Amino acid sequence: MALLEIKNLSAGIEEGEILHGIDLQVNPGETHVLMGPNGAGKSTLGNVIMGNPVYKVTGGNIIFDGEDITEQAANERAKKGLFMSFQNPLEVPGLSLENFLRNAIRERTGKPVRIFQYKKQIEETCGLLDMDTSYVERDMNVGFSGGEKKKAEIFQLLMLSPKLAILDETDSGLDVDAVRTVSKGVEIFSKNGGALIIITHSTRILESLKVDKTHVLVKGKIAAEGGSELVEEINNGGFEKYIKED
Amino acid sequence: MEEMRKDTPIDNEKGDNGIFLNDVNRDLYDFREEEREEDFFKVDEGLTEEIVREISAAKHDPEWMLDFRLKSLKTYNKLKVPLWGPPIDGLNMEKIVTYVRPKTDMKASWDDVPEDIKNAFDKLGIPQAEKEALGGVGAQYDSELVYHNVRDDVAKQGVVYTDMESALTGEYEEIVRKHFMKLVPPEDHKFAALHGAVWSGGSFVYVPAGVHVDIPLQSYFRLNAPGAGQFEHTLIIVEEEGDVHFIEGCSAPKYNVANLHAGCVELYVGKNAHLRYSTIENWSKNMYNLNTKRAICEEGGIIEWISGSFGSHESYLYPTSVLKGDGSHAEFTGVTFAGKGQNLDTGARMVHIGKNTSSFIDTKSICKSGGISTYRSSVEIGKNAEGAKASVNCGSLMLDSESRSDTVPAMDIRTDKSDVGHEAKIGRISDEAVFYLMSRGVSEAEARAMIVSGFANPVSKELPLEYAAEMNNLIKLEMEMG
Numbered sequence: 001m002a003l004l005e006i007k008n009l010s011a012g013i014e015e016g017e018i019l020h021g022i023d024l025q026v027n028p029g030e031t032h033v034l035m036g037p038n039g040a041g042k043s044t045l046g047n048v049i050m051g052n053p054v055y056k057v058t059g060g061n062i063i064f065d066g067e068d069i070t071e072q073a074a075n076e077r078a079k080k081g082l083f084m085s086f087q088n089p090l091e092v093p094g095l096s097l098e099n100f101l102r103n104a105i106r107e108r109t110g111k112p113v114r115i116f117q118y119k120k121q122i123e124e125t126c127g128l129l130d131m132d133t134s135y136v137e138r139d140m141n142v143g144f145s146g147g148e149k150k151k152a153e154i155f156q157l158l159m160l161s162p163k164l165a166i167l168d169e170t171d172s173g174l175d176v177d178a179v180r181t182v183s184k185g186v187e188i189f190s191k192n193g194g195a196l197i198i199i200t201h202s203t204r205i206l207e208s209l210k211v212d213k214t215h216v217l218v219k220g221k222i223a224a225e226g227g228s229e230l231v232e233e234i235n236n237g238g239f240e241k242y243i244k245e246d
Numbered sequence: 247m248e249e250m251r252k253d254t255p256i257d258n259e260k261g262d263n264g265i266f267l268n269d270v271n272r273d274l275y276d277f278r279e280e281e282r283e284e285d286f287f288k289v290d291e292g293l294t295e296e297i298v299r300e301i302s303a304a305k306h307d308p309e310w311m312l313d314f315r316l317k318s319l320k321t322y323n324k325l326k327v328p329l330w331g332p333p334i335d336g337l338n339m340e341k342i343v344t345y346v347r348p349k350t351d352m353k354a355s356w357d358d359v360p361e362d363i364k365n366a367f368d369k370l371g372i373p374q375a376e377k378e379a380l381g382g383v384g385a386q387y388d389s390e391l392v393y394h395n396v397r398d399d400v401a402k403q404g405v406v407y408t409d410m411e412s413a414l415t416g417e418y419e420e421i422v423r424k425h426f427m428k429l430v431p432p433e434d435h436k437f438a439a440l441h442g443a444v445w446s447g448g449s450f451v452y453v454p455a456g457v458h459v460d461i462p463l464q465s466y467f468r469l470n471a472p473g474a475g476q477f478e479h480t481l482i483i484v485e486e487e488g489d490v491h492f493i494e495g496c497s498a499p500k501y502n503v504a505n506l507h508a509g510c511v512e513l514y515v516g517k518n519a520h521l522r523y524s525t526i527e528n529w530s531k532n533m534y535n536l537n538t539k540r541a542i543c544e545e546g547g548i549i550e551w552i553s554g555s556f557g558s559h560e561s562y563l564y565p566t567s568v569l570k571g572d573g574s575h576a577e578f579t580g581v582t583f584a585g586k587g588q589n590l591d592t593g594a595r596m597v598h599i600g601k602n603t604s605s606f607i608d609t610k611s612i613c614k615s616g617g618i619s620t621y622r623s624s625v626e627i628g629k630n631a632e633g634a635k636a637s638v639n640c641g642s643l644m645l646d647s648e649s650r651s652d653t654v655p656a657m658d659i660r661t662d663k664s665d666v667g668h669e670a671k672i673g674r675i676s677d678e679a680v681f682y683l684m685s686r687g688v689s690e691a692e693a694r695a696m697i698v699s700g701f702a703n704p705v706s707k708e709l710p711l712e713y714a715a716e717m718n719n720l721i722k723l724e725m726e727m728g
Contacts, residue, residue, distance in 0.1 A: 052681050078687035090679040094700025102687040104695070139700070160686065 001030045001066060004049070004164055009060035009066040017058055018044045026164060031196045031209050033231055036217035037239045041200045043087060043187045045217065046166040047199075050084040051077045052086050064162065077107050081163030085153040085170045091141045098122065098136040101159055102208045108160065125158045129185050147178035154185035164195040179204050203235055212235060220240045250484025251393075260432070295319060298443050305411055307638050310423060318432040325436040330620070332560040332589040337506060337534050400459055405406055405490075407463050410479050413450035414675035420451065429512040429540045437508040437536040441477050448478035454487040462710060464493040474502065476700035478510040481614040484519040486544075491522040493713065505533045507558075516547050517571065522550040524709055526717055529557035531547065533585060536562050538597075545571030545600070552708045553580035555592050556720045564622060566595040569603035569631075576605040581705040581717075584617030584649070585724050593623040593640075593654075598664070609640045610702050614650035614724065621653040623671075629660040636664070642672040645694070645725075695725045 004026040012018040026032055036042050048055045049062060051074035054167045062070045069077050092100070102113045126133045129151055138150060141149050150170050157165050167186065171179050187208045198205065213227035216239070223242040224230065297321050304468040327334060400407070406418065413422050432442035449465050463482075482488055494511075515521045521541070529535050529699065535558040541549040551565050565574035578594035596605035611619040621640045642651035653670045675697055683693035699718045701704070706714040 017498070050685050054677070054681075073690065074681055074684040075687050075689050075693075078685055084685050086685075090676065090682040092679055092683070092697060092700050094703025095696050100683070100696065103692070104683075104688055107689070107692070108687040128521060139703075156686065 002026060002063075003030075004197075005061075005063040006049070007063070008060045009045075009048070009062060010058045011044065012058060013053050013055060018055075018220050019048065022220075022222060023059065024215060025088075025195060025220070026195050026214075028163065029190075029193045029195055030181050030212040031190055031198065033206065033211050033214045033228075034199045034217060035201070035214065035231070035234055035239075036196055036223075037243065038215050040217045042217050043168050044220075046084055046168045046197070046199055049077075050074055050082060075107070078160075078162070082161060083160060083162035083165040083208040085150070085157060085165065085167045087145075087168040087170075087172075089141045089149045089153055091139070091144075093142050094141050095140050095165055096137050097140050100140060101136075101156060104160065107229075121159065124175060125155055128158065128188060129157060147183070148216055150174060150178065150182055151185075154182050155188075157189055158185055160194065161189070161192065164197070164198070165189060166197045166200045167205075170198075171202055173199055183208050196198070203231055206231060216242055251414040257419040264540075264629065267423075269657040274453075293322075293440075293581075295445070301444055301446065302568050308414065308419060310353050311414060314427070314432075314707040315443045316654065318439050319429075319592075320437060320585065322439035322443055322633040323433045325433075327436055328562075329659040331562050332620075334534055334536075334560060336559070356670045359434050391447055393447055400461070400463075403459065404454040405459055405463075408449065408450050408451070410445075410450050410481065411593045413481070418450065418452065421483065422450065423482065425483060425512060425514060426430075426479075427510070427512070429514070429661060430510050430538050434538065438468050438510065438538050441479070441510045441538070443537075445479045447476075448480050448509070449482075449492075449494075450480075450494060451490065453482075453484045453490045453519075453563075455485040455701045456487045457485075458489040460492070462491040462493050464495065470648045476505075476509065478509045480509070482512070482521065482523070483514045483519045484516055484547075485698055487518050488516060489520040489546055491524065493710065494523045495526045495528075495713065495716075496707075507535045507537060509532055509537045511537070511539035511565075513539075514549035515541060515543040515548060515574075517544040518546040519544070520548045520550075522552065524552040524713065526554040526709070526713055526720070527556060527558070527563075527719055529561075531557060531559055531585075533558040534560050539563070539565040540568065541566070541576070542568040542570055542575035543576065545573060547571055547574045549574075550578045551576075551578040551580070551594070552705060553592075553628065553688040554705055554720075555577070555580065555582040555590060556717075556724065557588075559588060561590045561592055563590075563592045564595050565604060566579060566597065568597045568599065569605065569634075570599045571603075573602050574600055578605075578607045578609070580609045580707055581702040582609070582619055582621075583721060583724050584611070584619040585612040586615035586617060589618040589620075591620045591622055593621050594625065595624040596636060598625075598631040598634040598636065602630060605637070607636075607638045607640070608704055610704065611640070611651060612644045612645065612698055612721075613651050613700065614645035616648045616650075618650045618652075622654040622656075624656045624658070625666065626658045627660060627664045627666065632661055632663040634661070634666075635663040636666045636674070637670045640665075640670050641701070643698065644674050691725065698708070698725060 002025040005022040006022055009022040009209055010017055010020055022045060033235060045213060048057065051072060053191065057070055062066055064080055066084060092137050102118060105113050122136055123133055131151055140236055145153060153170060178200060181203050186205065214226050214228065214230035215222055216224040218239065287530050291537050295316065297313050302315055304553060422458055427442055430438050432439040432723055451463060453459060513521055513523060543549050549567050553565065555561055555563060565578060569576055576596055580592065582590050582592045584590040593609065598605065607623055609621055611621055613619040619642065623636060623638060625636045627634045627636065638655055644651050651672055655668055657666060659666055675694060679697055680693045683696060684690055702721060706717050709717060
C-alpha cells in the first residue's frame with residue numbers, strides 16, 4: 001500500500017487554481033524528486049500536502065497511511081507522520097528550538113518527554129549534523145544564517161522522525177559545507193526508512209541518495225515522470241522540452 | 247515542587263516555557279470564598295472624614311499618621327480625576343467599600359490561618375512556594391496582612407520584612423515617617439491622595455548597608471470582598487551597597503461590583519545598591535487598577551523593574567525611576583495583556599537628574615478580542631544630566647483586527663550631551679508562523695500561545711521559574727478566553 005497517494009488533486013488560492021489534477025504515489029521508504037521551472041507549483045504541492053490553510057483544495061484527495069487527510073489540520077497530519085522542511089523557516093522570537101520540539105514530541109506521542117533521553121537525543125542529532133548543542137537553546141531561527149536555518153530544519157526532521165518528509169528547496173542557497181551537512185542528515189533519515197519528496201533545483205543533495213522516482217511539474221501538472229535518469233536529463237537539457245510540449 | 251503542581255496549573259519542568267498544561271483550571275483565578283463575609287468589619291460605603299478616622303483608629307495609627315490621612319483626604323477632595331487616560335466613569339467612589347479586614351490577627355504560622363483564607367491561598371500555591379526556600383511570604387487578604395514570615399537567616403542579616411502596620415507602630419516608625427509618601431506625595435494625583443487617606447496593609451522591607459539578600463522576598467495580594475478597594479503600601483529601603491530582589495504577585499477573583507486598586511509602591515535605592523522589583527498582576531476583569539509606583543536611586547544605584555500586567559478592567563500603571571545620583575541606572579521590562587473589555591494603559595517613566603545616568607525600557611504589549619493596550623512612557627533628561635543614556639524599545643502584538651494598540655512615547659531632553667534612542671514595533675501574529683509550528687504537530691491554539699509567550703519571553707525569562715510558569719499560564723488562559 002502506498003504511504004502517500006494523491007488522487008487528481010487540484011488546489012490554489014482565492015485568486016486562482018495553481019495545481020490542476022495531480023496524481024502521485026509514494027511508497028514507504030521511497031525517495032521522490034519533484035522538479036520543475038519556477039512558478040510550476042512545486043512549493044504549493046508541498047504546502048497542500050502539509051495542510052497550509054493558505055491553499056484551498058478544489059478537487060481530489062490526499063490519502064496518507066490509508067487515511068484521507070485532505071481536510072485535516074496541519075498538526076493532525078504531522079502527528080500521522082508527515083513533515084515539511086520549509087523553504088523559508090519562520091523566526092519565532094522567545095521560543096527555543098529545544099522547548100518547542102519537546103512540546104511537539106509530547107503532542108505527537110501523547111506522552112511526557114523524558115528529559116534525560118531527550119537531551120541525549122539532542123546531543124546525538126547535533127553530532128550528526130555538526131551542530132553545536134547551543135543551537136537548540138536559541139530562539140527558533142532568530143538570527144540564524146540561511147545555512148543554519150536549513151540545518152535546524154533537518155535537525156527537527158531527525159528529532160521527529162516522520163514517515164514522510166517533504167524537503168522544499170532545503171539545499172538552495174547553501175554553501176558546499178552546509179549542503180554536505182544537510183545531505184548527510186537526509187541520507188540518515190532515508191537509511192532509517194523515511195520516505196522523501198525532495199523539491200530541488202540542483203542535484204547536489206541527491207548525490208548520496210537513491211532516487212526512486214522523479215516527477216516534473218509544469219504549470220500545475222505532472223509533465224513527465226521517470227527514474228533517477230530524468231534528474232540527469234533535466235540537469236543537462238533543462239525544462240524547455242516539457243514547457244514546449246504543454 | 248511536586249506538591250505545588252497539584253494545586254497550581256503550573257507545569258514547570260526544568261527550562262520549560264510552561265505553557266502546555268494538561269489540566270488548565272480557569273476557575274483558579276476566579277474563585278471566591280463566600281462564607282465569611284458577614285464576619286468582616288466594614289466601614290460605610292462613601293469616603294468621609296469619619297471613615298478615615300475610623301480606619302486610623304482601627305489600625306492604631308500614631309498621631310502623625312492620622313494627621314497625614316486627614317490632610318490627604320483634603321487633597322483628595324480638591325483634586326480632579328485625570329482625564330488623559332482610559333475613561334474611569336465606571337468608578338463610583340461613593341460605592342466603594344474602602345476597607346475590609348478579616349477578623350484575624352497576623353499569624354506567625356500558616357497552620358493558624360483560618361481555613362477558608364488558607365484554602366484561597368492554597369489554590370494559589372503560596373505556602374508551597376515558601377517551602378521552596380523563598381525568603382518570606384506576606385499574604386494580604388483584602389486590606390490586611392494575614393500571614394507573614396521571614397526566613398531566619400535573612401532576619402539574622404538585619405533584613406526587615408514586615409507589614410506596614412507593624413513597621414509604623416514599632417521600632418521602625420521613624421524610618422517609615424521619614425520615607426512614607428515622600429516619593430509619591432498625596433498631591434501627586436487624586437488616587438495618590440486617596441491612598442494617603444485610606445491606605446491599609448502592605449509590606450515594609452529594609453535592607454541594611456552592605457547586605458546582600460540572596461533569595462527573593464515575596465508577597466502576594468488578593469482582593470476578595472465585593473466592592474472592596476485595596477490600598478496597600480509597599481515601602482522598600484535598600485541602604486548603601488545593599489542588594490535585594492522583591493517579588494509581588496497579585497490575583498483577584500471576579501465580581502460584578504466595580505473594584506478599585508490604588509496601591510502605592512515607594513522604593514529607595516541607596517548608593518551603589520541594587521533592587522530588583524518584580525510584579526505579576528492578575529486582577530479580576532472588573533478592577534480599576536490605578537497604582538502608583540516610584541523608585542529613587544542614589545549614586546551608582548540600580549533599580550530593575552520586571553512587570554507583568556494581566557487582568558483589570560482598566561489600568562493606569564507607569565512605574566517611575568528617579569535617577570538622582572550620578573551613574574545610577576534603571577531598567578524597566580514589562581508585558582501587558584489586554585483581552586476583551588480591557589483598556590490597559592501602561593508603560594514607564596524615567597527621570598534623569600544625575601550625570602552619566604542610564605535607563606532602559608523594554609515593553610511588550612499584547613491585545614486580543616477587542617482589548618485596548620496603550621504603551622505610554624516618558625523619558626525626561628534634566629539639564630544637568632550630562633552623559634545620560636536612555637533607550638526605549640516597545641513592541642506590540644495584535645492578535646486580531648478588532649483589538650487596538652497605541653504607543654505614546656514622550657521625551658523631554660534638556661541637554662544635548664545625552665544619548666536617547668527609541669524603537670517601536672507593532673505587529674500581528676503571522677499565520678505562516680502558526681502553520682510552521684503546526685506542521686510539527688502542535689495545535690493551532692498551542693501554536694498561537696507559543697508565539698505570544700515567546701513574544702513575552704523577555705519578561706518571563708527575568709522572573710523566577712515558578713512566576714515565569716505562572717505568567718505563561720496566564721497568557722495561555724487569556725488566549726483561551728473569547
